Amino acid sequence: MEFDGEFELEEVPPEKAWIVLSDPVAVRNSLKGCTYITPMDDDFSFDDYEADEDLETLPEADAEDVAERAFVEGKEYAALMQVGVGSVKPRFETSVMIQERDEEDFTMTATGSGTASGSSFSMNSGMQIYPLEDGEGSRIEWWTEADISGRIAQLGSRVIEPVANKIVGNFFSDIEQQMTDVDEETDSGITDRIRGML
Template sequence: MKLQDSVTLPCDRATAWAALNDPDVLRRCIPGCEVLEQDAPDHLRAKVVLKVGPIKARFAGDVTLTDITPPQSYVLTGEGKGGVAGFAKGSARVWLDEVAPQETVLNYDASADVGGKLAQLGSRLLDSTAQKLVRQFFDSFRACVSQTDADAVAAKP
């Protein structure tokens, strides 16, 4: 499965970068995320509950950041296991383009694979669910980096 798009954010690039690297912000924005902990500068652990069609599962996984170029881009690679439901793994290149003082475009190019019961659901259901989850994430992320919340993100130590 491939996902590629860009989203305009109402903040400068530094604020967007800070939010993209803040586990608390990401935990609030990722649909179904119960836990997101950073245990190294380039590694996060997560627990996420997802419902895809008739299958609901809790996934535990790891995310690794590579090719980090602050405040511009990184590549993230992750894998999660959902027990009987199966597994998901993928990677995404994420980069930021500041187009105006308070406007940044977040670009992403991602691919993902699933296995187990999830893979049996069919690509149309998986694709539509992935698109829905991506929209939910970016709607929440946009709200987090809006001018109201941007000061709180930027002020975090």
């Protein structure tokens, strides 16, 4: 299954959009049903890990904290999501590897795989942020290719696609609000400092 799209932020420059989309906590907060996105190692356990739910994001968060937890190229992350699909509400245990993270082109790509309710899936996804030609804003293009097998796949694309589209729509609506808040309330010097630390 393939999903892709784009959206524009009239007033948010690419540098500030990039900071928000580089923060696993900001991404988690915008993904409905996502409990956490956290670095994982060989000993990581989805059953035992307890997420810290009270972490601040920009504009309230400390710049050093945001830079320290930002996505890192070549690093693997655990993501736990619970989403209703048809009559089931599977618990998606996912590992995600950041394949590419290019701060000059504002490009990030990732691969992932996981299991949920007798099903398995794999995915490739990415995004790129472009400056708007006629203003200070940004245009964000994103894409995902997903291969699903097992019980969830049996529901068919007629059931899965509307759920996926709703999650994506809600995510970008929420992340846009976070980016707007950062742009309006965060000094450019702070976001420049964070970019320098990434």
